[in-house]
Amino acid sequence: SYELTQPPSVSVSPGQTARITCSGDALPKKYAFWYQQKSGQAPVLVISEDIERPSGIPERFSGSKSGTMATLTISGAQVEDEGDYYCYSTDSNSNLWVFGGGTKLTVI
């Protein structure tokens, strides 16, 4: 089975830059997507196709990818950005979709 690996938690102070990584063997050839989920709510897509920011997502959210690692960067993180973040991608055959284990972002 295919796996995406994320750190369990990231903590930053308000205004600092938060970086959340996601590693997977197929990422060099497959897009990474990032979701934000706040407690009790459905996930929200914050980054699409490695680097694209959907309409309505603040500019402080950005995505990048290098080799087998994708990174979600929140520049000038705010308290309202706290929540769980999941990366998502497919295996090399595009037959299986996988979420990373999730990263809990704390902004304090």
Place this chain on the structure above:
Amino acid sequence: EVQLVESGGGLVQPGGTLRLSCAASGFIFSSYDMYWVRQPTGKGLEWVSGIGTAGDTHYPGSVKGRFTISRENAKNSLDLQMNNLRAGDTAVYYCARAALPYCGGDCGMDVWGQGTTVTVSS
């Protein structure tokens, strides 16, 4: 307004069956791949199934052979038939739409329902 509304969750005994439905509105349903994603309480997201615009289906090993995803474009409806349910299937089940029409499975999900809860317990 683009909207997905799940229904059909509930309490079922191990080995039992349940059928979830997702009612779609506000977009051309037949043009989009659709997915089911689940989340056990306090745990992460797990992709459960996907169906393309041509009716092609995909499942992870954890549910393959037990779950069946289907769509009825004329009714803007997505279903998930779940058989031989196990305690490990207990979760909130979300219906989700692909981010782009006719994306062929590589464009993520941009619209999610609020979820329906499935509890498998004796």
